[in-house]
Amino acid sequence: MRPDPTAAPRRLETLAVHAGGEADAHNGAVAPPLHFSTTFKHGPAAERLAGYEYQREGNPTQDRLETALAALDGGEVALVYGSGMAAMTAALECLPAGSEVLIPEDCYAGLRSLAAEFLPERGVTARRVDQCDPSTVAAAMRPAVRMIWAETPSNPQLRIADLAALAQIAKQHGALLAVDNTFATPLLQRPIALGADLVMHSTTKYMGGHSDVMGGALVFARRDGLFDKAAHRRHISGNVLAPFSAWLTLRGLRSLPARMAWHCANARRVAAFFAVQPAVETVFFPGLPTHPNHAVAARQMADFGGMVSVTFKGGREAALAFAGAVQLFTNATSLGGVESLIEHRASVEGPNPVSPPGLLRLSLGLEHADDLLADLACGIAALR
Ligand SMILES: *Cc1c(COP(=O)(O)O)cnc(C)c1O
Numbered sequence: 001m002r003p004d005p006t007a008a009p010r011r012l013e014t015l016a017v018h019a020g021g022e023a024d025a026h027n028g029a030v031a032p033p034l035h036f037s038t039t040f041k042h043g044p045a046a047e048r049l050a051g052y053e054y055q056r057e058g059n060p061t062q063d064r065l066e067t068a069l070a071a072l073d074g075g076e077v078a079l080v081y082g083s084g085m086a087a088m089t090a091a092l093e094c095l096p097a098g099s100e101v102l103i104p105e106d107c108y109a110g111l112r113s114l115a116a117e118f119l120p121e122r123g124v125t126a127r128r129v130d131q132c133d134p135s136t137v138a139a140a141m142r143p144a145v146r147m148i149w150a151e152t153p154s155n156p157q158l159r160i161a162d163l164a165a166l167a168q169i170a171k172q173h174g175a176l177l178a179v180d181n182t183f184a185t186p187l188l189q190r191p192i193a194l195g196a197d198l199v200m201h202s203t204t205k206y207m208g209g210h211s212d213v214m215g216g217a218l219v220f221a222r223r224d225g226l227f228d229k230a231a232h233r234r235h236i237s238g239n240v241l242a243p244f245s246a247w248l249t250l251r252g253l254r255s256l257p258a259r260m261a262w263h264c265a266n267a268r269r270v271a272a273f274f275a276v277q278p279a280v281e282t283v284f285f286p287g288l289p290t291h292p293n294h295a296v297a298a299r300q301m302a303d304f305g306g307m308v309s310v311t312f313k314g315g316r317e318a319a320l321a322f323a324g325a326v327q328l329f330t331n332a333t334s335l336g337g338v339e340s341l342i343e344h345r346a347s348v349e350g351p352n353p354v355s356p357p358g359l360l361r362l363s364l365g366l367e368h369a370d371d372l373l374a375d376l377a378c379g380i381a382a383l384r
Helices: 012-018 059-073 084-094 109-122 134-140 163-172 225-237 243-254 256-275 294-300 316-324 369-381
Strands: 077-081 101-103 125-129 145-151 176-180 198-202 218-219 280-283 307-314 341-344 360-364
Touching: 012 059, 012 243, 012 256, 059 077, 059 163, 059 218, 059 243, 077 084, 077 225, 084 109, 084 218, 084 225, 101 109, 125 134, 134 163, 145 163, 145 256, 163 176, 218 225, 243 256, 256 280, 256 307, 256 369, 307 316, 316 341, 316 360, 316 369
Parallel strands: 101 125, 101 145, 145 176, 176 198
Antiparallel strands: 077 218, 198 218, 280 307, 307 360, 341 360
């Protein structure tokens, strides 16, 4: 009997190319078909003929993407949403009234708003704790805490949380560990293998990878009640991803491993460049041995990611002068695309910014590192 090739364990690079990519059963098309149909033919008593009924509940293009996402993160099942924030909101809305969730001190601004404005309306309390030190998290646990929400590396200060330690704390207290894995992607970090119950992605970033498609995902370690609840809520709330967006995201996933390697290599070069500049105060990059949690990052990540943040001794004024002097880097929000972006975070955080006034966040794209460094040198020159 010939060995079944589908039974062999696959490496992530191979899964990224093939998961959810079966040739079309009807015509053999190798590239995945894109189905726009909102409705699917059923029998006279609503018998499902091919598994589908209505696009909002489920559709073939979305299924391919969810299969691929679950495979990459090592979960049993995944759900995709119209944005990262939609996925995050869906996960946090599964918490019962009266419960608490621990969120990181440094985190995506949308999570902070959700925690401050929306969760209290649902009777859920979010408490911010420093998640870099597991003992601080352990000390913050009490019976009402039903979830630890981690984000590592965090946005924008690239802080690192020890996911295996957090998973252990969560389990000891009967709580769930959910991880925003947007910055790392499953190529660099696999929270479920470290004990997490739930992984969230803004697929708008590295997974889509080309700054042209918005989306979000939840990957569940197990197909259990939490998944059933989230799937039912998505169907009823209509918090869905359009098929074309699912198709573009799946297309992005195929080259994710190759792109991540290049993003990481460019980030390493850029972090090393900033580390020796006298005008720079702090370089935030988990790959630098000077990063306070470098050892944890080296243990739980395959590489250190494509994001670098930096603060200047000249504070806000220097940061703005630097951001105004670069040409190849575009001043824009978001990250994970092929083009390098730079952003003064405090300026986009609204009336009460939480980022240091002198902080710039850089998303390293796929340009040649020498060209990026030459452009950054123009930024440094503008400070003199
Ligand atoms: C962008 C981002 C989000 C939100 O995702 P959207 O797709 O913009 O809604 C959440 N978490 C992190 C870490 C992000 O970078």
